[in-house]
Amino acid sequence: MARILLIAEHNGTSLSPSTAKCVACAAEIAGAEIDVAVFAENAGDVAAEAASLESVSRVLSNDSAANRGALAAVLAPHIVAMADSYDYIFGPSTTFGKDLMPRVAALLGVNQVSDIMSVEGERTFKRPIYAGSAVVTVEVPAGVPVVATIRTASFRAVSAGNSAPVETLEVSADVPEHTRYIASETGKSDRPDLQSASRVVAGGRALGSEESFDLIYRLADKLEAGVGASRAAVDAGYVPNEMQVGQTGRIIAPDLYIAIGISGAIQHLTGIKDAGTIVAINKDEEAPIFEVADIGLVGDLFNVVPELTEALD
Amino acid sequence: MEKILVGLKRVVDYNVRVRVKGDGSGVETEGVKMSINPFDEIALEEALRIKERGEANEVVVVSIGSGDAQQQLRTGLAMGADRAILVETGDVPDPLSCARALLEIVNRENPELVILGKQAIDNDNAQTGQMLAALWGRPQATFASKLEFSGSTVRVTREVDAGLDVIEVDLPAVITADLRLNEPRYVKLPDIMKAKKKPLDQVPLAELSLPESPAIAETSFESPAARERGIMVDDVAGLVGALKDKGLL
Known part of the structure; x- marks a missing residue:
């Protein structure tokens, strides 16, 4: 036993x-x-x-x-x-x-x-x-x-x-006083939780700004998907850290993962390698994300993503 | 506070694409670029900023490993640490032994604060800081993205899966640094020259007489199962079609 x-x-x-x-x-x-x-x-x-x-x-x-x-x-x-x-x-x-x-x-x-x-x-x-x-x-x-x-x-x-x-369960160990919980700030979101969502749409540095990330949110909402990001996008301040997918962020396994403007550094790929289907949208056809993507589309995300969002109507 | 102790681990550089050796006995580290673990660099940067604000008098960097780790300690001195300690051994031991070795250094140095990286990017264990805090019987604040000092306590904002947690801990304490705590400075050439004159003490690990640790055996290494390269589509219509074919839309 x-x-x-x-x-x-x-x-x-x-x-x-x-x-x-x-x-x-x-x-x-x-x-x-x-x-x-x-x-x-x-x-x-x-x-x-x-x-x-x-x-x-x-x-x-x-x-x-x-x-x-x-x-x-x-x-x-x-x-x-x-x-x-x-x-x-x-x-x-x-x-x-x-x-x-x-x-x-x-x-x-x-x-x-x-x-x-x-x-x-x-x-x-x-x-x-x-x-x-x-x-x-x-x-x-x-x-x-x-x-x-x-x-x-x-x-x-x-x-x-x-x-x-x-x-x-009764516990007898002493409770230390040297550590005190103060508060939690959880990102308020109506979207599915990134960790458990069956679909995730994620954006990378190619989004270029916090505002551009709206493209990601709109597509995610259409798909009822959770939203993730690469470390580069978090580093650049486009999104908060709790959205980071990869070695130093979340390790996720959704049925569908759509990587947009994410080059696919090994540190990011480790966070998604158990995903069911990986879709990559990137304007650089040499991007390593295409080596692991099940479906790849080379194109400018600023054209492709709005078009895809509309196509899902 | 008087003193901050910062741990620096020598690791394969972040940009190196690591490969498993043909015989599965380990990963190829021969001739690859080595650096300070990026999270440890953030830990050191934070300690230096605390000192520069006048809230600490001395920053001591410590590493555990072979003599080669002196390079990383010298880089730490060039960033601005005051002195360095190398706990010398062959290969870096298991996390529990590292934590026990750090505790010995803590007992010699009596720092009010120990800052380590949240994880090393080689073994990805994320254990040593928490273990040191446990053995020391002191608070831990892991994955820190913001520190606010007030007397003998520090309020720490922690990056957790759900967002941010704020906790308050009494000093002395162990803090582990997350990515967004700060952006480490670049080392300037004159600082590298100056760092050569700063003290770097070497302590053989054996001299610390640590108890035998039940190390976890690493029996074989392999490359991860590779994902197959899939199909390329030409346009959005093709993408939507491919997703429908897979039953995903």
Whole structure:
């Protein structure tokens, strides 16, 4: 039996889609018995959602005002206090999991496997390095817990339909006072969430300005798509960083990805290589994006994008 | 504050297209351009700006690795760091060992602030800063895009998937730098000359007597599954047709 603890990610009221993908990864480990821990101010709804995920054995639900903002310094000691009962401790490779899990690993005196993209054996995994230019097979030594983050774009979410028991989790670890949550500013948008959208339209530096990005938004709205951007577009200040797709931004796997005015640096491609269909629109026929695109169109985006938007009417 | 410690990792330069060796034993690093990890450069730039505002007296850069990492430390000194420490070893060890080594340096130097890059662009682990904070028993503020100091606390804006988080941490603390924290300065030739005279201490890793770490074995390397080059269409009508053929419209 492989006892697995998965730390749920949520926004305070609903479970993040990353969690169902992490469950899918965990379920690939032979003999997996998966507990999902929910740390929240009011964990009820999130815990119920987690309990509905296939392959989950049990949900452990912890309510505390200190859980607000999901501070790693607050959560890590709780997870460490539970660690004795588990062979594996998993979290998503999102900013939430990337912040939290290494703190857990260090307190347990172990290294972490970052960004699991496939399960190769009980303690053997594949993960990307150098922005996905290489894939390394890693093996966690015997006798220590496996602490890892999971590259969610590599796994298909498990379905809902389960009704795992939800148990109240009491935690005894002290809450540190040296770290305080102040506030969150989330980009208010009616568009589908970039991370989980089935269609994504993304723009690059060739847009040339914040204003020109309207072309991207209009096409995205027509397609009911999420909106992403290359690092170059973020760097240039056209869009906020939460829209960045690639090595240092989001790793996504939509059914359809339309890259507009994005040259296709390896750092960007690593963020989209699991997309179903990649469409590239670029005026430079030599752009590396065309080497990975399923459908390519060489042309000036300022003509092509409005025409495409109109054609979708 | 008295002192800021900044970590600098020597990595394959951002612009190098990395290839896996034919025998799958690693990636080709022979003869390729090496640089300071870009996120570490941002970390150092932030430390220098804090010092230049008069909010810190000294900036110390530290690297862990072979003697070759002296090049990156010299670049850090040329950017404006006051002195450098190289924890000398062969290959860069696992993140936990790096964090333990940094903790030893922290205990010797007693900085009020440690700034590291949010991840190194070679192994993409994104672990060392959080691990150092854990072992040190101090706050961590990862993926920082803005720092505001006030007495012995710092308010940190963090780049998270949903947007921005703001947290407040007491010093001493560990901060990891994200892309938009600042734009690092260019090094000028006279500064490179001056940097040669700045102190660079070398400490053998073995001298730190770190506990044995359960390192994760890297058993084989491969190139990622390549996506096939698809079709080219001539115009928007062709694109719409191709999308319809695939059932995407």
